[in-house]
Amino acid sequence: MWVVKLGGSLHDAPSLQAWLCRLVELPGPPRVVVPGGGPFADAVRELQPRLGFGDLPAHRMAILAMQQYGLHLQALEPRLDLAETEAELLAARAAVWLPWRLAGRDATLPASWDVTSDSLACWLAVRLGATALVLVKSAETPAGSHAPEALAAAGLLDPAFPGFVQDFAGTVLLAHRDRLPAALTLAGLGPACRVLPAHDASFSSAGSDASMIRRATR
Template sequence: MTGAAIWVVKLGGSLWNGPALRPWLAALAAERARRIVIVPGGGPFADAVRDAQPVLGYGASAAHRMAILGMEQYGLALLDLEQALQPARTAAGITEASGTTVWLPAALSGDADVEENWDVTSDTLAAWLAERLEAERLVLVKSAPLPPGTADARALARAGVIDPVLPGHMERLSAEVRCVGRDDLPLFVAELRGGPPAGTRLWLEREREAAWPGTSSS
């Protein structure tokens, strides 16, 4: 896989208790033409951190680090569910792996220049990793309904589909960013085999202004 394009695929924590998770893991583990890096969501592990915070009273910074440990727990579960996946904690571990990896973020995420609050989720951490790895594509697998074609990232953030910090990080990303529905695995697999791009491409308003100078975006 030396020289293969890197795709960062964030599997939303909302998939944890549904039938879509294992087929996604199997399909991603089987990919060989691209270097796939799975970023686990927080799932029930991050939810536990959020639920306990008002009771115990720990601050935003502690909650942020605990939620990242929740992502790591979810990642360990994914590795156990699909034995063909490989763990990776560092950028070198990802690029040197012979197959699809699951990012265990506790160590490397300490370098991420992101806010430490609940606005930052695994969406933004996946974007940070995609930037760090100079990935070709960032794919966010979501349970929420998605608009067809293209969508303004800020509008999706306002709707709660992606986290509100992600659009700002997209401004420095070279990777194309797409959201794919959890039930759209057949379309995603078809794309891996040479078919059309799956899911909804995310763009920022400035992209429209650059593409059609002098026109209104309303």
Template sequence: MPQTQPLPEIVKLGGSLVSHPRLTALLSALARRGAPLVLVTGGGPLADGVRALQPRLGLSDAACHRMAILAMEQTALAFADIAPGLMLADTPEAIVDAHAQGRAALWAPARMALAARELPESWDLTSDSLAAWLAVEIGAARLTLVKSAPAPGPAPADWAASGLVDPLFPSFAAHVTGAVEIVTIDAMVASPGRGSLAA
């Protein structure tokens, strides 16, 4: 009887982590852990650049939405270069293929997210909500958001009220069947809960 692959677990890496001194250690640890992880990156300074350009060029929210997704794609490419053990994946099938090889998948979001007409094209939707959307799409067992700051409360509504996640995140997170949590990067590197990444 063929062995069943475990359900994927999404780890969303906030854009603010791009300049964090422990980023490389975290990426390397996640790559070593491998399947069934799926990493989702924020847009970081590349998305900040889109925000800065919008008023200067008079860009629409719809255009900025697509540009911000491409910023996430570029950040994923950068993370794949930092930690070559991660495997870029742009479809659910590619994620399954990465896991079949025992590797952690690193989501390249442009192909799926730009084709998803149900996603609002506004700044109210950020990479956090996209990670929750992907969790539903692939039936993830867990969604962990790695942030620079700790969660201000136990529920996604608390996180949105504090500005730690985007305002649409609670509604997207409500459709995730698995656990949804926030951890800090230091806690993730030291002891992620499902086995130490520092090992």
């Protein structure tokens, strides 16, 4: 199984529809789409200081924002199933995850803005035993392999992701939204950035330099 997170920043990208279509039509392993929060999560961020609610309700509202964005994605591509439980996700050929039922009241998830849909996608990939996690971003992604700590420091991953990815045994790739491959396979992602845990034997310290990644993403 592949878990593919489509960032909320893609909500007005011309390539969003193409990604959804390809995820439905591509032969190969089952895939689960994890929605970002998009403008729905932005509304929660904006309202929190104005209304004064705490981090726990903000965390839950942000998960509901992902739920809303997921419904939007499925409306754009009705051939995607809507799935909430592990059983539904594992049974689907191509589905959008609606996260509230699994993640909304899970006390093991930190109630913090450090945990975004990046970390939740990784959390879900671990639970489902996925072999690949693909994070589709609007920001430019550097080529090569990089430690998650460096990518988080550069703002390409959320701050909590390096901790979550330590439990994931599969491959993590970052792909730019406008680089939809001819065939969405791990080999076909071309210049996508591969994320390596810091303990990975193939990890190069040169590739972990956050300032180098920042320069590459400008």
